[in-house]
Amino acid sequence: MTRPTPPEPHRALTLRDVSEASGVSEMTVSRVLRNRGDVSDATREKVLEAARRLGYVPNKIAGALASQRVNLVGVVIPSLSNMVFPEVMTGISKTLEDTGLQPVVGVSNYQADREEQVIYEMLSWRPSGLIVAGLEHSEAAMAMLAQAGIPIVEIMDIDGKPVDSMVGISHRRAGRKMAEAIIAAGYRKIAFLGTHMPTNDHRARKRLEGFEEALAAAGLSLVDREFYSGGSALAKGREMTETLLKRRPDVDFLYYSNDMIGAGGLLWCLEKGLDVPGQIGLAGFNGVELLDGLPRRLATMDACRLETGVAAAEIIAGKRHSGVIGGEVIEFEPKLQPGDTIRKA
Amino acid sequence: MTRPTPPEPHRALTLRDVSEASGVSEMTVSRVLRNRGDVSDATREKVLEAARRLGYVPNKIAGALASQRVNLVGVVIPSLSNMVFPEVMTGISKTLEDTGLQPVVGVSNYQADREEQVIYEMLSWRPSGLIVAGLEHSEAAMAMLAQAGIPIVEIMDIDGKPVDSMVGISHRRAGRKMAEAIIAAGYRKIAFLGTHMPTNDHRARKRLEGFEEALAAAGLSLVDREFYSGGSALAKGREMTETLLKRRPDVDFLYYSNDMIGAGGLLWCLEKGLDVPGQIGLAGFNGVELLDGLPRRLATMDACRLETGVAAAEIIAGKRHSGVIGGEVIEFEPKLQPGDTIRKA
DNA sequence: GTTTTCACTGTTAGCGCTATCATTAGCAAA
DNA sequence: TTTGCTAATGATAGCGCTAACAGTGAAAAC
Structure with missing residues (x-):
């Protein structure tokens, strides 16, 4: 197996390394790597080649700080082993896939204080939106959500008052x-x-x-x-x-x-x-x-789990053209599946 | 219900806001909020009160950039609906809980190219470590992992050669x-x-x-x-x-x-x-x-899923004092559970 | 009284990237 | 030639925070 030899084992690469290796300014490298602005084909090729050769991976931390934009969507759920949340996640992931947004999962274990911590942690990364299971949160958590200044979608329950938007069944x-x-x-x-x-x-x-x-x-x-x-x-x-x-x-x-x-x-x-x-x-x-x-x-x-995930993600991604900005409420109708364990009426 | 009124609905708060509100320097606020260095009790109280009142949430993006430290651990798994990975996650979460490290999950859907993307995305956030399911990855993914300069743990399979460490069963x-x-x-x-x-x-x-x-x-x-x-x-x-x-x-x-x-x-x-x-x-x-x-x-x-999660997290967290730095190999012994569906020999 | 020490607080200089504006080159129109 | 325009590139100034060091004042040691 031929594995490309790392030029230098450590010292994280920066834009400057790529810039020097390809003979253009850092700014141009940045433009190429983000596919933004006009760059000539020749330059683009040079830069991409150098980036590939060096094995450069951009530092999103720096990028996010500079651009004030983070392509992350926080998802806070009570549990992963429940079988019901993975399906919501599927809906969210699929919907987010072509938007450049990435879901990030946090688990609260059905504990309000743990949930508060997770929300705090997530907000501190300044995500583009937050999806939280349920309408009941600690007071501090509610305050944080209300102030976050990003779309918040509470899911899987609509019996109550949302901080911002809510999606789910009653x-x-x-x-x-x-x-x-x-x-x-x-x-x-x-x-x-x-x-x-x-x-x-x-x-x-x-x-x-x-x-x-x-x-x-x-x-x-x-x-x-x-x-x-x-x-x-x-x-x-x-x-x-x-x-x-x-x-x-x-x-x-x-x-x-x-x-x-x-x-x-x-x-x-x-x-x-x-x-x-x-x-x-x-x-x-x-x-x-x-x-x-x-x-x-x-x-x-x-429980309309897939639809809930999809709708929540659509709200965050701004795909839903309801005219409403924030504060959306989407209710799904739970369907009875009589199966074989209940007498036919 | 009395909800604290947000002082100003938007414009994200910064350290400066808290610093002004409490009459000390940004640096001191930073110290208080991170519990680092000596700060007098009086000052600490003042700062904490102001931070709470304003509803300040630190910006980890800026913090991470400045300190070159990120308390995130990436976890890349093929699927969430599988029932087997959630248990690994449980082991990881539990072990990471008291280390200040946070797991971040990415899902590859059993697709090598998708996995490559997810790994790239994760590395671009410069996590403290990465846990990846399996030993088979695209060549580009392997190159990225090898160069990342952070602990990499490949889990759930040890029939092959790891990039760095590996934990699991054969x-x-x-x-x-x-x-x-x-x-x-x-x-x-x-x-x-x-x-x-x-x-x-x-x-x-x-x-x-x-x-x-x-x-x-x-x-x-x-x-x-x-x-x-x-x-x-x-x-x-x-x-x-x-x-x-x-x-x-x-x-x-x-x-x-x-x-x-x-x-x-x-x-x-x-x-x-x-x-x-x-x-x-x-x-x-x-x-x-x-x-x-x-x-x-x-x-x-x-399949020793829980143990695998625990051990992988321990490696990342540096809790394992094996003397070895990196390149650890931990093999668990899968135990046969004969149950009632195989004749007693 | 002077020096030392210590606990606390502030100042400065970036982290690696991107927004914004400035500059250059190339070329067509006047 | 000059002007005007556009495409391509570069220079500069931060984003919000923290590391590292530099004070500051008061108590302790000499």
Whole structure:
């Protein structure tokens, strides 16, 4: 293998090195490398050749400072292992791809103080825009966002007041809609199974609130509930389902706060030979691709993750010609996917 | 809710603003904000109060340029939706947490040219170190990495020559080991099911090569193979398994290139009432947490993802006192998890 | 009283690049 | 020839911060 020999192992190269190597001014090199302004073909070739030969990589720090422009878009999400955020990221990345903007991910682990730190860190790099999951932030974080002077898009929740723009679904409404569908299908003894962090996962909380609202409107209420935290969601789904059904064998519907534990529950029910959806119905939330491979399709509700990512990125990139400057609100309609685990009404 | 009113909506604040507001020099403000050097308590308080009141966020771009230090660590991975990389990220984040270093993620989508771009982009921000998945890169990318003058850690594969350091497992050996276990358990008609991108996913390729090597050493060879691309891995696992077993009903072992399709295959086999692992054995690769919730535990091999992330981050952070400066090689031993889908030898 | 020391604060000079304006050369029109 | 214009290139002045050094005053040591 022939690897090009580094001219000098270290001492970072600068524009001046390229300029000297190609016999033109630094300014001209800068123009060539950024494809800006008029440069003759001959000069351009000379410069590019020299840059390639030396292995020059521009220093964006200096460039950004001088031009006051940074092609970065910060994205602050609670978790990467959740399966739902990667899909949002896909939408963001795709949309940003041809704009010269680059997404930079930060993870808050569902902790407000950690989120505040991450936002601070991101803003200190003066990005072109910031996408943040959720509407709930520490007061300090909100103040920073409000003052940042760049487009801010809060995503995946629209039940509240945004700092600037927001894109996503109403989880309250999603919960309500699911409850209505379940009631319409004739289920009456409904239980909830979800994650054990009602104070941190605001979207799950709002979903449950909406769900209970709709139950109440029909004169019903949850007959039982079961919470978990940590571990393999699939395994936890099994365990919780078993625990709950042992405690309340009369329950006829299990509403899970996410598809993963729902899938675990479904597998458990099928193994036990329960009649799904006759004897007992199940539903999750998110519409993850995973469900396509299960023995039976779990009822769920699509959270429009891809669309959310795309729209958020479009706002940042200024691709959305709505006439509005900032303060946009885009609501997606979560679609019920009845699957095979809820009786046909 | 009382939100602090922004003094002036825009015009980014600088050190000078804080300096004027608190009546000390910019330098002293800088010292306070970075906790560096001696500053009297009275002054410190004054400055912090002013900074807070104004909502000042330091400009790291200027700071980095001046100090020639950037607290960023680039991480270049092929995909986020893969479930395996998030766990590596967890190890990296945790380890970096108390070092003042921040990971920045870039995604290459398993494309060498895209990876080259991402590496270029990252290096242009002059990070403190770079973690890159895999050992195979475009020639230009290798040249950039070699010249970067910062610690480079290639992870998740050690079958090859690193630019600088490398951390991970030998996929060739992992494949070999799995084949040996399968053969030892008495299976003879072994088929492979995997992703349809042998040229892009080098780790899957090496695993298969090692697997076939070990088969050959025992006088065997794969009796059939089936490939897929895109879509829900779980669903694809089902489909492929069905297709393959229709074509070759005599096959007695299915080796999957990852756990997700393996899980799909397992669900299919159980549904069809096949005797697993008596009549037919199954194995995947990765050791994903998901498997804990399946009706039966799929045989797999742990890829040591968390440890890999931790070790890579330690190298970058200089936490590893091996005496070696750069060029470290850390190999983890993939552990076979026999689960319930391979006969006890 | 003088010198030394120390804790604190300020001054100066860039970091590597780009915006802006100035300059030059080349060529056509007057 | 001179003028005017355009394309190509260069010179200059920062961007907002920090490293390095230079004060400053007060207390401590002589």
